[in-house]
Amino acid sequence: MLYREAGEFKTSYAEDNATFPLKLDRWAYRLLLVVAVLVVPFLINDYWVNAVFLPFLIYAIAALGLNILVGYCGQVSLGTGGFMAVGAYAAYKLMTAFPEINIAFHIVAAGAITAGVGVLFGLPSLRIKGFYLAVATLAAQFFLVWLFNRVPWFYNYSASGQISAPERTLFGVAITGPETHAWATYLFCLAFTLASAWIARNLTRGAQGRRWMAIRDMDIAAEIIGVNPLTAKLSAFAVSSFFIGVAGALFFAVYLGAVEVGEAFGINKSFLILFMVIIGGLGSIFGSFAGAAFMVLLPVLLKNVLAGGLGWPTDVVAHLELMIVGALIVVFLIAEPHGLAQLWRVTKEKLRLWPFPH
Amino acid sequence: MKTRLAGLALGALLAVPAVAQELVIPDLSYRTGPYAANGIPFSDGYQDYFTLLNERDGGIGGVKVRIVECETGYNTEKGVECYEATKGEGALVYQPLSTGITYQLIPKATADGIPIHSMGYGRTSAANGEVFPWVFNYPGTYWDSASIMVKHAMEVSGGSLEGKTIALLYHNSAYGKEPIRTLEELSKKHGFTLTQLPIDAPGQEQKSQWLQIRRERPDFVFFWGWGVMNQVAVQEAVNVRYPMDHFIGVWWSGAENDVTPAGAGADGYKSTNFTGVGKDFPIFADLQKYVVDTGKAAGDGSYLGQVQYNRGMYAALLAAEAIKTAQEIHGTKEITPAQMRDGMEALELSEADYAALGLPNFAPELKVSCQNHSGPGKALIQQWDATAGKWTAITDYIESDREVIDPLIAEDSEAYAKENGITPGCM
Numbered sequence: 001m002l003y004r005e006a007g008e009f010k011t012s013y014a015e016d017n018a019t020f021p022l023k024l025d026r027w028a029y030r031l032l033l034v035v036a037v038l039v040v041p042f043l044i045n046d047y048w049v050n051a052v053f054l055p056f057l058i059y060a061i062a063a064l065g066l067n068i069l070v071g072y073c074g075q076v077s078l079g080t081g082g083f084m085a086v087g088a089y090a091a092y093k094l095m096t097a098f099p100e101i102n103i104a105f106h107i108v109a110a111g112a113i114t115a116g117v118g119v120l121f122g123l124p125s126l127r128i129k130g131f132y133l134a135v136a137t138l139a140a141q142f143f144l145v146w147l148f149n150r151v152p153w154f155y156n157y158s159a160s161g162q163i164s165a166p167e168r169t170l171f172g173v174a175i176t177g178p179e180t181h182a183w184a185t186y187l188f189c190l191a192f193t194l195a196s197a198w199i200a201r202n203l204t205r206g207a208q209g210r211r212w213m214a215i216r217d218m219d220i221a222a223e224i225i226g227v228n229p230l231t232a233k234l235s236a237f238a239v240s241s242f243f244i245g246v247a248g249a250l251f252f253a254v255y256l257g258a259v260e261v262g263e264a265f266g267i268n269k270s271f272l273i274l275f276m277v278i279i280g281g282l283g284s285i286f287g288s289f290a291g292a293a294f295m296v297l298l299p300v301l302l303k304n305v306l307a308g309g310l311g312w313p314t315d316v317v318a319h320l321e322l323m324i325v326g327a328l329i330v331v332f333l334i335a336e337p338h339g340l341a342q343l344w345r346v347t348k349e350k351l352r353l354w355p356f357p358h
Numbered sequence: 359m360k361t362r363l364a365g366l367a368l369g370a371l372l373a374v375p376a377v378a379q380e381l382v383i384p385d386l387s388y389r390t391g392p393y394a395a396n397g398i399p400f401s402d403g404y405q406d407y408f409t410l411l412n413e414r415d416g417g418i419g420g421v422k423v424r425i426v427e428c429e430t431g432y433n434t435e436k437g438v439e440c441y442e443a444t445k446g447e448g449a450l451v452y453q454p455l456s457t458g459i460t461y462q463l464i465p466k467a468t469a470d471g472i473p474i475h476s477m478g479y480g481r482t483s484a485a486n487g488e489v490f491p492w493v494f495n496y497p498g499t500y501w502d503s504a505s506i507m508v509k510h511a512m513e514v515s516g517g518s519l520e521g522k523t524i525a526l527l528y529h530n531s532a533y534g535k536e537p538i539r540t541l542e543e544l545s546k547k548h549g550f551t552l553t554q555l556p557i558d559a560p561g562q563e564q565k566s567q568w569l570q571i572r573r574e575r576p577d578f579v580f581f582w583g584w585g586v587m588n589q590v591a592v593q594e595a596v597n598v599r600y601p602m603d604h605f606i607g608v609w610w611s612g613a614e615n616d617v618t619p620a621g622a623g624a625d626g627y628k629s630t631n632f633t634g635v636g637k638d639f640p641i642f643a644d645l646q647k648y649v650v651d652t653g654k655a656a657g658d659g660s661y662l663g664q665v666q667y668n669r670g671m672y673a674a675l676l677a678a679e680a681i682k683t684a685q686e687i688h689g690t691k692e693i694t695p696a697q698m699r700d701g702m703e704a705l706e707l708s709e710a711d712y713a714a715l716g717l718p719n720f721a722p723e724l725k726v727s728c729q730n731h732s733g734p735g736k737a738l739i740q741q742w743d744a745t746a747g748k749w750t751a752i753t754d755y756i757e758s759d760r761e762v763i764d765p766l767i768a769e770d771s772e773a774y775a776k777e778n779g780i781t782p783g784c785m
Contacts, residue, residue, distance in 0.1 A: 047446065160536060161532055177465065256462060259434070260461075262530060264434065
């Protein structure tokens with residue numbers, strides 16, 4: 001009744017192809033943006049930004065990146081943690097080698113370097129498919145982590161093998177290092193997340209996205225209708241790795257400030273982001289955000305409710321957290337194999353017809 | 359509505375002094391995951407000591423201690439979350455029990471003005487208090503332990519290590535990599551060959567490293583492990599029949615939980631330690647009476663007297679004594695984190711103090727100063743007796759080789775100061 005398209009007339013193709021064709025959706029989206037940009041920065045403190053917002057925004061970028069590769073192009077990858085590490089170490093090397101250049105450029109450059117590495121490790125995808133490709137990308141994961149642990153040049157020969165982000169500013173405001181303000185790091189990451197989502201959305205609904213989806217649905221058919229698998233697959237690896245690299249750079253420089261490759265970018269990270277993509281919904285921009293929110297926010301929420309609110313012992317809570325999140329993942333995948341995004345789509349469809357479904 | 363709001367406001371006003379009547383100590387523990395075997399006893403000891411002070415003495419200087427426990431799982435992301443969650447409660451000192459989390463927190467806590475006590479772990483060069491005013495690692499550092507282990511090896515092999523080989527088996531992380539610098543220097547000084555054998559976390563898989571040890575037969579194996587990795591390493595050493603008395607662990611690799619799974623084979627395994635072992639100290643009677651028997655213990659009370667429990671208790675003792683010192687310096691009962699830092703920097707413990715606290719001959723005498731945040735840097739060597747099922751100290755407290763370590767600390771801390779634009783100086 002409230003949520004409907006009746007009365008909305010579209011007079012151009014652009015309007016017809018809009019991301020949010022319904023007025024209500026458009027306004028909700030704009031309202032969300034306004035709240036995110038103009039309201040949240042005034043309300044958050046160190047806890048909210050470091051425990052909730054930064055991980056959510058950064059994982060959302062990584063999930064967007066992986067979704068392009070797995071969800072849109074159908075190339076299974078388990079190398080996400082390794083590619084995030086490339087982004088982090090690239091950002092570190094750039095930050096320490098060129099301290100006079102703005103941090104924002106370093107983050108983008110780190111993404112570009114990761115894109116290059118991603119293409120390199122994407123080459124096997126031209127020959128191998130499915131599970132076999134997953135194993136090949138797994139090799140990338142282990143190789144990259146090993147490389148950053150093994151070659152001291154990557155961590156500037158520091159005794160501990162850790163990399164830590166020196167202080168860098170943007171317009172005179174500290175973005176990395178210990179003296180940052182919650183709102184500054186939040187807005188910095190928000191800008192990257194919004195830009196990534198915008199780029200990803202427009203790439204995937206254009207010709208490039210259709211090529212990826214054609215490859216995903218049936219690569220031989222795609223080749224017959226004129227899609228070049230070489231460029232389609234490698235561009236998917238490049239774009240995906242770019243986003244993952246940006247996420248890795250932000251994860252290291254802005255969120256944690258110091259990382260150790262084996263711990264921060266191990267195989268667990270690859271699985272975590274793959275779970276986000278699967279639970280959120282393959283081939284959906286909204287799904288990337290929903291998946292990241294689910295995997296990042298739910299544990300924090302459970303912890304605060306059970307340990308903080310109810311005062312249960314922390315070890316019991318930690319075990320329960322794993323059990324609840326695990327059970328929810330199974331329940332979600334059984335109830336809705338296409339993820340949270342599909343749940344959202346179904347809800348919207350039903351809302352359009354409500355209250356007269358027949 | 360108005361009266362209710364006014365009541366709330368009044369309540370809030372009244373609540374402020376009530377909340378301040380306590381000393382908040384966060385405990386970033388890990389009771390889950392691959393490091394829980396070592397994390398649980400340490401955390402139990404840490405909390406039980408404060409509970410004892412609350413129950414027996416009514417707190418420290420009459421102010422009760424409130425412990426805020428937060429589970430990190432030895433994971434840096436969760437560690438950061440725990441830090442942010444607890445710092446707002448007025449946390450006095452952080453004891454993260456993880457080198458990775460310590461590295462993470464050093465810049466953050468320095469900016470927020472909260473001291474970190476990374477007791478025998480973390481960044482070694484934090485020993486230089488002029489560069490790291492907020493970080494303390496007394497009573498010793500990894501480099502102290504490395505040097506003490508070399509000294510012991512030298513003693514075992516008759517005074518010289520010339521031409522010998524030492525294999526360093528380590529957790530492939532900041533924690534395990536810390537001693538390499540010192541061991542390299544020491545290998546130059548004493549003429550032994552150092553082989554490095556990294557093990558990736560969490561360390562259940564170390565067959566290839568032990569195969570290499572079996573092939574090369576190094577004269578000594580030094581071990582920097584933690585959590586489940588310790589148990590696996592001891593078992594593997596038994597499997598390849600490595601002489602256990604030539605297998606020496608750092609103080610984080612020598613607890614009951616690490617050696618018992620290997621059974622009788624683990625007999626003779628050695629490690630360093632900076633506290634006494636066992637339950638033969640008067641304090642345990644009090645702990646039993648006030649904490650365990652009243653059901654207020656953090657765990658089930660089964661770890662009392664074990665290596666990690668005693669160490670957690672010692673960490674709490676050092677924090678409590680620093681609070682007392684701070685209370686004396688500043689003449690106030692409810693201290694702030696900044697005052698806590700002053701207390702930690704002025705901390706001094708003599709043998710008489712330990713005895714008065716119910717722990718005679720438990721730990722080396724301690725004196726912290728602005729230039730020296732790492733304390734005495736002494737440790738003893740303890741050996742596992744599998745038949746009796748306990749650790750026994752086989753040496754007295756050994757002093758580390760300051761001649762080698764001090765220049766290394768100066769060099770590393772200066773590099774850090776330069777990188778981060780810190781002008782060294784006392785606060």
